[in-house]
Amino acid sequence: MSHDDFATEPVPGLPELPPEGEHILWQGRPDWWRLSWEALSLPWxxxxxxxxxxxxxxxxxxxxxxxxxxxxxxxxxxxxxxxxAALMLVGYIQARTTLYTVTNRRIAMRIGAALTVTLNLPYTQVSNAALSLRKGGTGTIALEASGKLPLGYAMCWPHVRPWHILSPQPALRCIPEAEKVARMIADSAEARVSMPQVVRRQPGIAPVAAE
Incomplete structure (x- = not known):
């Protein structure tokens, strides 16, 4: 009997249904060969x-x-x-169990082969994104969070920017069409950050005028 380890996900790659107004723009996985080559240092x-x-x-x-x-x-x-061959097998398993999701509000990363976790990064908490492009269109998009990440470098590896151990930067590693995805993230983040925030005011409390 076949068994799907992620059958409990209401939406593939997300631990819960997206809230109203959020929709998925892109989903993808790392290219397993490029992930093995770069993250597992096959040339070395x-x-x-x-x-x-x-x-x-x-x-x-x-x-x-x-x-x-x-x-x-x-x-x-x-x-x-x-x-x-063993490292290539590890790279293949890592790629197959990973799913990156880009929505109009956040970036979600379902990572981990043995212990699977989902890392949510709202655009309001991403201060910078860096694209490292390779031949053939694959590349890595590293995300610099404005606050402290709940997971460390070891927990996120290999889905982190290499050698940034003290300040881990989650990364969409070795994804196809990386430039297109990076542009999508930039446009969505700009739209989300510039969106006016609506604050609910309690009755009887006078509003404070903005300076």
Missing amino acids: VAGYFIFLALWRLVSVIDLMPLGQAIGAALPFLVLGGIVI
């Missing part, structure tokens, strides 16, 4: 094991025939392939 891991294999080859090539020297270095490449 591959380079490390290639270095070990070359070092082993150079260290024994004077002591045995070339074929045996290559055979002595081969286990490092095999081990590297296993590690890279």
